[in-house]
Amino acid sequence: MKNSAFNIEKLRMFGIGFIIIVIVLIISLVGYRVQGGKDDDQDIVANNKNDMENIFTEIDKIITPQVRQPTAEEAEKYPLLTNIPALYIETEYKMSRITKEEYLPATYTLVYEDGSGIFNESMMMKGRGNFQWAMPKKPFTVKLTRDAPWLGMKSAKKWNLLGEYVDKTLLRNYLTFSLAIEAGLDNTLDWRFVDVFLNGKYNGNYMITESIQIHENRINIDKKTEGIFEIEAVYRHDDHRYCVIMNDDYHHIMYKKPEEDNIGLELKLENLEKFKVFFKEMEDSLSEGYGEYSKYIDVDSFVSWYLVNEFCKNYDSGFTSSCYCYIKDGKVYMGPVWDYHTCYGSQEVATCINPKGYHVSGSPWYGKLMKDKTFSQFVRDKWTQMRNDRVFEDFVDSIDNMINYMSDSIDKNFEVWPGALKESGLRGRKSKFTFDDEIEYLRNWIYDRIAWLDGEWYGK
8 A cells, every 4th residue: 555654654653652751751750759859868869860861862762763783584685785885765656656846655774884774764755956857867855754863974854865877976976075074164964875776676876965954963053033045046946936136136045944834934934035135235245345244254164165166166156056055143154065966077068177267256246255355365275274284185085085985886886877977968079988087087177176276376
């Protein structure tokens, strides 16, 4: 039956609810003991404290799926394919039934490198992405029934599965996320590589990432007064209900999180009007010097985001799409970085295939900021510091390190998706058609980019 996963989960949640009620009663009794024992021996208080700690430990085990060793049957059913973790997703639907618009029920098993894992947990899944969704190897968003700390990442329900079909190296998102961390950009998404099985069939190497969301373990802001925004060119979207129009009338700042369901339509619209005023003042300040724009923006995050995106020369980072920011404590913070499968010379568009020249500095906000002597000096100083700290040497080394780590998974991936290496839509005649040639192209482009930016920024 299609609803069997829901029925099982209802029974599970009923059981959890019953247990929590019992625990609450126990907590009340413990509290009574503490209150009644005020004049008793201090050992009683210590014992009560231990009781409380044990109770909350048990609650955590109920709420959060535990990583454990598999049974013999589970170990046989969910083996590791290579040396990296494996994610098994099973649904009663055919994979062709999965769309971007509707979550469908499924179960998952996540097997860690040592064979332990999280087994047979409920979740929902749907497709994700625009350009990537049109590819044969589909990306997905999954929403777990219970928060879980997948592969050592901070616990949450929502996760992304990126197939990286158009990136023949499989590494461009990984490299950019890693660089953002080295640049000190807060709230950069964590990630892990896994082998993914869909309804028992191997579907390739995927990158699991955290989701961009308001959450205590993600972007920890007040959903009632603050928000997460995506900057995008007007032509890229049809729904303009929750948009702040930039001064150039060509770009929108989309009020993405929290969603209407989380805070209600009235508060969503009320906040939108406040954000329109705020962003107008913020944009005006960008031409008025550090003393003014520093009242509205977190300068460090703007510097770090710009450096990462100018370095990788990502086309969308020119405020075309997927440029995220958030408001916290009365200021705009840039980030998290997102969507980098066509950067580092991977796409022949605008000037992005050329390792020389600027791209992001032509965007609305950075066009103003990079003309400001103080801000542009911050960028040059940041670049010089990172070069002196050998960040980019480690960055290049990480390419081979990651290839060595998951070489078997890479080979298996292209056995399933050989057509990915034959694609030429992004670079045309400059395309490479083997994994090794693509890696060499990536590495050489990065070396050339570093050399050019050194000439522009290093020690200047």
